[in-house]
Amino acid sequence: MSEVQVRGLTVEYQTSAGWLPAVADASLDLRAGEITGLVGESGSGKSTLALSLLNAVPAPGRIAAGTIEVAGVGDLTRLGGKQLRKARGGAIGYVFQASQNSLNPLKTIGKQLLDLGRSHEVSDLRGLIARALDLANRMGLDGKRVLDSYQHELSGGMRQRVGIVFALVLNAKVLILDEPTTALDMLSQASVLEIVRKVHDENQLSTLIITHDIGAISEIADRLAVMYGGRIVEDGPLLDVLRRPTHPYTKALIGATARITGDIDAARALPGRPPDLTTVARVGCVFRDRCPFAVAVCAEVEPPLEAWKVGAEEQIGRRRACHVDPSTVLSGTPGTPAAVGEPA
């Protein structure tokens, strides 16, 4: 059962070269009780996708096509005004990128919580505070102290947790976290991830975590979606995707992660640089310039995101967007890219 169903979502930004898609034809399901990890490099469109789940793409961007069905709310792309404001925060909780810097430095956390309650026309503000205290305590914070604190009195990990309290205090069933662990050190990262998992399980949420760190996400997510150049190029159950990546980009991304054990020389950085809005390929596969498996057809036809089939049998829940046979990607690296590094 899906809490959120994204179908054919296209988000465009207006540039001097016309309207260019930052997210192209993305389809994604957030299921109840599951943590979905969305991984991609900077500029891959992952934050834009997340913001569009609030229908909050900043100008000069717009949702050009597609639907976002949220359980109990309807198609978010058609909502506006008061209904939209109620859905944001009410049905969907959002923890912003660098949420440790998104708190008001002039007000205590408690005052900001009351602001949140008033803007959502909560009649029982005492109940709201009680719920926030409860959430904070369950996340290992001293709730009363935190509500009386200004943001500068809290550490990075504590502010991140305050962000999660704000996202969940209105009983949102969908939780979206944009880069929740960037700028945190290892110990705080581990405790924030653990808390996300705990809060998720306790409240039976549908959680989406957006990150560029495939290592951090693999610790807690159930499903993994990999994004590149505005497209979702592969998704499926996390363990299966990590064990058997069938898209060359996923494979390269896993190989490029610094690991604590294993052969240092086996890991290699991705060649080339990630595309941005203006440099992403308009025709054919978006990854072909950096792809060691690229064949002639990749330059002409964009591969659609399709269920991965072995023979007639459908693999459970795996989708991939690649022309090359999955077994070829799995088995090896034909012709490793010439330059490792970043040619300008």
Place this chain on the structure above:
Amino acid sequence: MIEARGITRTYQTYGAFTGARTVHALRGVDFTLPDGGAVSFIGESGCGKTTLGKILTGLESFDGGELVVDGVELSGLKPHQRAKYFRRIQMIHQDPYSALNPTRTIASILGDPLRMRAKETGADATTRRERAAELLTLVGLEPDAVLPKYPHQLSGGQRQRVVVARALTVDPTVLIADEAVSMIDVSMRLGILSLLRDLRARLGISLVFITHDVATARYVGDDGELHVIYRGEVVERGLTDEVILAPVHPYTQCLLSAVPIMRGLEEPGPDRTAPTAALDERAVTPGCLFQPRCPFAQDQCAEKHPVLVPLGDGAGDGSGAGDGAGFAGGEASEHLHACFYPEARRVVGVEVGAASA
């Protein structure tokens, strides 16, 4: 060759209501950086590792101990005499997005320090331009494409390469990399790390690598020493791989346990652990600094302060070490720790299949 002996740095703050407060940023740090060598410092935020980097580059003073560069004790020198030593120690900054002036092209970003350096070497304008191009090639960028550009036209990884090139303009022998890869994409990190490793091999540059991400410390080169720093004090040191595979100090074990496991490819180490409380910099204890958060603390830990000793000299020497820690007993003097009850635990992830193979 840089030698630090017992470097201390204390900050005094005065609050309007709370009165004076003393913060011990560094409490006696010793290390030796041989020519062409590598030393890594790991620790969480607020443990003093950035202060150390600043002291080494001359951006911050220290109030105790000795900093010896090539046999000369720096604190005894006048500022203008010191300058030539600090010229040879350059910093690679954490955030490539704010370390470059957005209003200047790469050519002028590299040009200014080259001109300063030319006052000593007497290089003319043509040589300087050639040197700029040479440095960009060295860090893996195409000079003609990059020189006329502004920082915003480059990706994060490319900017960090420019930052490295800028540090190299004054012909340093030591690079201090303070969280040099934590702000850039995971997919680009290995490229920068292998560049640093390459610079060590090709130019014989030595490297001080400061990070909270232990995994990246492995990639800066062989024979690197790892120092684990907690509240301004080194609590464990040894060869990087030895410390990672068989850490004996509980703080090191907590740090290493926090490294995410790539599920499906790795399995969590059998002894994974976590600190029992959050860091409180104000906590004053006569005993071990880590005692209030230590999952293995015993009575003695709260009373006496442990000092760095070679592994094997104290009681409870690595008796709990598993077979993976076999070599820890080899060169006992290399591996130092500050814990009354050192016990090797396997906390890092193990590759799936590695155990059976």
